[in-house]
Amino acid sequence: MTAISGETGYTRWRGPLALVSIATLLSSVGSGAWLTVQVLYLVQSAHLSVAQVGAGLCGAGLIGMATAAPLGRLADRYDPRLVTVWILALESVAAAGFLLARSFWLFLVVTAIVAVLERGGSAVRGAVLAALFKGAERVRARAAIRRMYNLGAAAGAGLGALVLNHAGAGLYTVCILANAVTYALAAGLNLLLPQTRTAPAVPAGAKMAALRDRPFWCLTALNAVVTLHYPVLTLALPLWVAQHTRLPLWTSAAALGLNTVLVAVLQLRAARGTEDVRVAAVRMRHAGIAIGVGCLLFAATSRLPAVAASLLLLVAVIVYTLGELWHAAGASGLAFGLAPDRDQGQYQGVFGMGTGLAQTVAPPLVMLLATHWQEAGWLVLAVIVAIAGAAVPGFLRVAYGSEHSQGLSRKEVKEEHV
Incomplete structure (x- = not known):
């Protein structure tokens, strides 16, 4: 490199x-x-x-x-x-x-x-x-x-x-x-x-290739489903702590603060290796599982006394944050690695459309699951996110083929040495 x-x-x-x-x-x-x-x-x-x-x-x-x-x-x-x-x-x-x-x-x-x-x-x-x-x-x-x-x-x-x-x-x-x-x-x-x-990289009359790339749209959709977790700490957890646990209200703010610190410290480490789309896909699988486990641990805090619930909340935030970091790194690796260099802008736009839709739908959905369905709602959210993340590596192999994925990595290495 x-x-x-x-x-x-x-x-x-x-x-x-x-x-x-x-x-x-x-x-x-x-x-x-x-x-x-x-x-x-x-x-x-x-x-x-x-x-x-x-x-x-x-x-x-x-x-x-x-x-x-x-x-x-x-x-x-x-x-x-x-x-x-x-x-x-x-x-x-x-x-x-x-x-x-x-x-x-x-x-x-x-x-x-x-x-x-x-x-x-x-x-x-x-x-x-x-x-x-x-x-x-x-x-x-x-x-x-x-x-x-x-x-x-x-x-x-x-x-x-x-x-x-x-x-x-x-x-x-x-x-x-x-x-x-x-x-x-x-x-x-x-x-x-x-x-x-x-000079223009794309002819003025050229159609938007990203809009016709069905495999990329499917990966965009899987990423959007994983993205549904994003308001957990800012919206769902404060309401959960206030309404369904014995924890003091300030613990939800402390959880968000710990998450912010961990993201700032570990963001670069979590991104290592995800320039290879195969590694990025595996990171998405890990992300779905970790976020799902974190959601289940958040749900379990309602059944414990304050001290035990506080310790469990600490573990839940750490596990959830690891999932968040892996998701961000894996999503970036896929968005960059699967897009042709000359079409990066439109491919990033398509990928962002999925994220934007998820961010629009997620707040009411997550609040409904966490506050009205309670533990069952957390379980549903955990399962949805975990399945979507786990599906990414298999879909990458089927839709793009192992040779294509390896070719992307070799191409990137070659370009770095030119």
Whole structure:
């Protein structure tokens, strides 16, 4: 593999990665703070009902999901670095638009624009990484950037909590404007990245290959099912602790904090080897099993006294977090490894469509299972996620063939030495 140390490595790896990481950190601090205060601002200051907020966010999520692949295709036709800069700049303007969202329809328009730019921006950033890095570097870069995103989002949530502690229209306005500024700063940092493409990689009239790649769609669907676990710690566990256990309420916040720390420390280690799609597929199987076991352990806390339940909760968070790390690494390895280099943007967009759909459906589904079905609901969620993850390696062998998977790995190794 090409060296990543020394002057050449710094130029090709450290420099661009540092710029993208700092840009990600800035934007995630702003978005983390905004997401923390979003609902209360919209209800208390914009005077929208809870039902209107929920409907608007759900509708916007579906719109953003549907537009991810077309925006990703822009990154295949043009320089993805410049497409990213434009998207972040537009996100800055759109984020400030929440100051004007004083009616349901204005809120729906603003949040739909933000959702389109967020989903499309995720696909385009995947294309940027694919253009800047090769082989194993791509997965490692995405893991490093995801770690920065998690750290930034956690810091932003902390700032948002301070705002909520002194809730008022003035501080809400500051939070919205700060989010807009961080997007603008991120756009400026991305503009400093080296040029990634000088000519269109895909002819203007070419059809979107990703939309016709049925095996990739099937893997996207399996990943989407595994992704249903994502609101477990933020939504399901707090309600579970409050309503069905003897644990103090603060333990759900401590669980989320432990998860954040473990993700930040272990993200890069979990991504090792997943540039090989066969390894990535096995990592998805491990992820499904670990997340499933974690869900069963969360369910078991309801039947224990406080001290024993606290110890079990600690074990459950560790097991669940390992599954979350393996899922993120495996999904990234498959999304990059199975996409042709010239079509990375649209393939990342298609993969993101599955993730976006899962993230739209998951909150009400997981809360229904965990709070109404109780232990049986946790069992259903565990089984669904475990089966989907376990199916990935077998599907990869059947749909792509072992020779094709090995060919992908050999191709990547060859490109890294050119």
